[in-house]
Amino acid sequence: xxxxxxxxxxxxxxxxxxxxxxxxxxxxxxxxxxxxxxxxxxxxxxxxxxxxxxxxxxxxxxxxxxxxxxxxxxxxxxxxxxxxxxxxxxxxxxxxxxxxxxxxxxxxxxxxxxxxxxxxxxxxxxxxxxxxxxxxxxxxxxxxxxxxxxxxxxxxxxxxxxxxxxxxxxxxxxxxxxxxxxxxxxxxxxxxxxxxxxxxxxxxxxxxxx
Ligand code: 5GP
Numbered sequence: 001x002x003x004x005x006x007x008x009x010x011x012x013x014x015x016x017x018x019x020x021x022x023x024x025x026x027x028x029x030x031x032x033x034x035x036x037x038x039x040x041x042x043x044x045x046x047x048x049x050x051x052x053x054x055x056x057x058x059x060x061x062x063x064x065x066x067x068x069x070x071x072x073x074x075x076x077x078x079x080x081x082x083x084x085x086x087x088x089x090x091x092x093x094x095x096x097x098x099x100x101x102x103x104x105x106x107x108x109x110x111x112x113x114x115x116x117x118x119x120x121x122x123x124x125x126x127x128x129x130x131x132x133x134x135x136x137x138x139x140x141x142x143x144x145x146x147x148x149x150x151x152x153x154x155x156x157x158x159x160x161x162x163x164x165x166x167x168x169x170x171x172x173x174x175x176x177x178x179x180x181x182x183x184x185x186x187x188x189x190x191x192x193x194x195x196x197x198x199x200x201x202x203x204x205x206x207x208x209x210x
Contacts, residue, residue, distance in 0.1 A: 004096055008089065008118035011102055013105075014153035019123040022167065040080060062074075072084045
């Protein structure tokens, strides 16, 4: 059977809503899905691995890549540059794998405006108060960065209406299951199963090549 192009899933939401943990959990349960590793100019946090969490690059290299049109989208988030590599996404989609992006709201809206075909999923905290306490507890950012992230969350939360699905992350296990269900439901769409339908129809009509 010919390779059916994979689907793109854009998972988005303010910092601290829990999208990275949800994505990690869902990736363990799903098959044929890869996580899109972005480029960033942000310094590496303890425990992060270059090439697994991000490609950590200099601002100069990042801007060169922008100039060369290497990013599907890119944005300045909390003072650092982040970008999704076209080549990475395209390579996996054309190999028939689904690709999951963990990007900020500006990036997701820019993909929508460009008409990129994707499933847009928003991860929201149960409340703004809860978001504040999660970011403070995380302890990975300096105090000034915590303030920036909380201020940015205020406008990021204004874009939920533009998305296809909303996951309110009150319980991580449940949120992971919801993301898995979204991917599985999308995979059952008739429009995504044309190759199978064609094969079966050919078989029924006796036209199947052996
Ligand atoms: P963090 O520094 O906490 O890993 O990520 C900060 C924010 O940048 C998160 O909201 C994350 O989703 C977003 N982000 C990560 N990679 C990209 C990317 O390639 N493009 C955009 N627009 N945002 C990204």
